[in-house]
Amino acid sequence: ALTAGIVGLPNVGKSTLFNAITKAGAESANYPFCTIDPNVGIVEVPDPRLTKLTELVEPKKTVPTAFEFTDIAGIVKGASKGEGLGNKFLSHIREVDAIVQVVRCFADDNITHVSGKVDPIDDIEVINLELILADLEAVDKRIARVAKMAKQKDKDAVIEMTVLEKLKEAFENNQAARTVELNEEQAKLAKGMHLLTSKPMLYAANVGEDEIADPSDNEYVQRVREFAKEDNAEVIVVCAKIEEEIAELDEDEKAMFLSELGIEESGLDQLIRATYDLLGLATYFTAGVQEVRAWTFRHGMKAPQCAGVIHTDFERGFIRAETVSYDDLINSGGMAPAKEAGKVRLEGKEYIVKDGDVIHFRFNV
Ligand code: GDP
Numbered sequence: 001a002l003t004a005g006i007v008g009l010p011n012v013g014k015s016t017l018f019n020a021i022t023k024a025g026a027e028s029a030n031y032p033f034c035t036i037d038p039n040v041g042i043v044e045v046p047d048p049r050l051t052k053l054t055e056l057v058e059p060k061k062t063v064p065t066a067f068e069f070t071d072i073a074g075i076v077k078g079a080s081k082g083e084g085l086g087n088k089f090l091s092h093i094r095e096v097d098a099i100v101q102v103v104r105c106f107a108d109d110n111i112t113h114v115s116g117k118v119d120p121i122d123d124i125e126v127i128n129l130e131l132i133l134a135d136l137e138a139v140d141k142r143i144a145r146v147a148k149m150a151k152q153k154d155k156d157a158v159i160e161m162t163v164l165e166k167l168k169e170a171f172e173n174n175q176a177a178r179t180v181e182l183n184e185e186q187a188k189l190a191k192g193m194h195l196l197t198s199k200p201m202l203y204a205a206n207v208g209e210d211e212i213a214d215p216s217d218n219e220y221v222q223r224v225r226e227f228a229k230e231d232n233a234e235v236i237v238v239c240a241k242i243e244e245e246i247a248e249l250d251e252d253e254k255a256m257f258l259s260e261l262g263i264e265e266s267g268l269d270q271l272i273r274a275t276y277d278l279l280g281l282a283t284y285f286t287a288g289v290q291e292v293r294a295w296t297f298r299h300g301m302k303a304p305q306c307a308g309v310i311h312t313d314f315e316r317g318f319i320r321a322e323t324v325s326y327d328d329l330i331n332s333g334g335m336a337p338a339k340e341a342g343k344v345r346l347e348g349k350e351y352i353v354k355d356g357d358v359i360h361f362r363f364n365v
Contacts, residue, residue, distance in 0.1 A: 003068040005096030012104035013206040016240035023247035065294040099201040105220035106208035131196040136171040212239040213262035238267030282355035303351040317364035326356035
């Protein structure tokens with residue numbers, strides 16, 4: 001399963017946010033494919049379409065889809081040089097598929113900042129630099145091996161050297177690998193290097209309790225937004241402390257609490273959705289009277305692979321996918337009228353599943 005890693009300097013609110021995630025506690029029995037590890041928190045993906053489908057079908061049970069966040073504590077200045085167990089943390093980042101960088105945007109004199117003052121851009125640069133330095137080291141190592149072969153006109157080595165040099169130049173200019181323009185062949189080579197700065201990243205701006213209703217006044221948040229714009233990265237504003245407080249409330253209580261604060265949707269819910277997108281994930285639904293359920297697939301996956309998300313037998317014995325888009329189903333007012341209106345398609349092995357498809361798989365056992 002794909003996972004997003006939570007990183008950030010000490011004392012920015014990572015553990016608080018991660019606590020909120022684990023307290024919100026997805027029913028892990030529903031998600032046997034998820035990892036059981038204290039550093040991994042499973043989150044359910046909030047999806048209003050699932051609520052609508054539940055109203056329409058009135059199933060016995062409704063199950064949202066879920067994915068994982070991994071808590072990567074302890075990155076500090078000098079991590080790429082092995083300081084503060086740095087290399088261990090960097091190797092944990094290597095294993096995640098996307099990065100959520102928590103940035104401290106709350107002022108609180110009682111909480112020490114590692115570098116003595118709250119300065120989100122400074123913080124971001126410290127982290128990003130560590131990631132870049134680690135990648136630079138990896139690229140230099142590779143260059144040392146490939147350069148010789150490239151000199152001897154080995155064709156593959158020549159191509160790889162071009163990529164390595166492009167990456168090296170970017171790193172020396174303080175730029176992430178994800179910003180480097182590469183053609184398809186080059187991109188494939190770069191991907192194989194599993195660079196830290198190739199991973200998609202977003203910023204979670206952690207603001208104070210009194211600022212969450214209107215973060216536009218928060219100067220730190222504004223600066224993070226400006227910085228992120230150049231980086232082509234998304235910024236989600238959260239208040240980790242409030243999220244931790246409301247994590248254990250049920251839906252109604254949570255809604256009431258948020259509306260008292262003047263907030264429409266919890267920052268954590270926004271963060272979950274943005275991270276889901278960042279990971280390149282999408283959702284299809286199954287809708288039976290027993291169970292209405294959301295399932296996660298990667299953009300571009302074909303029908304049999306998507307069936308395999310439910311069970312490997314579904315993939316192996318795949319015959320057809322009876323498919324209707326969420327909009328068509330809702331607009332028709334149910335499965336039977338949708339069928340009558342010709343909105344339900346019979347899709348085969350080559351069908352590329354779309355976000356929002358409601359599917360009934362036919363398969364041989
Ligand atoms: P970590 O080192 O990044 O994991 O940071 P923690 O989650 O342990 O947070 C460090 C301190 O900041 C703790 O005392 C938290 O209670 C506090 N903290 C975290 N988020 C907020 C916030 O949004 N507002 C305020 N005032 N304090 C926060």
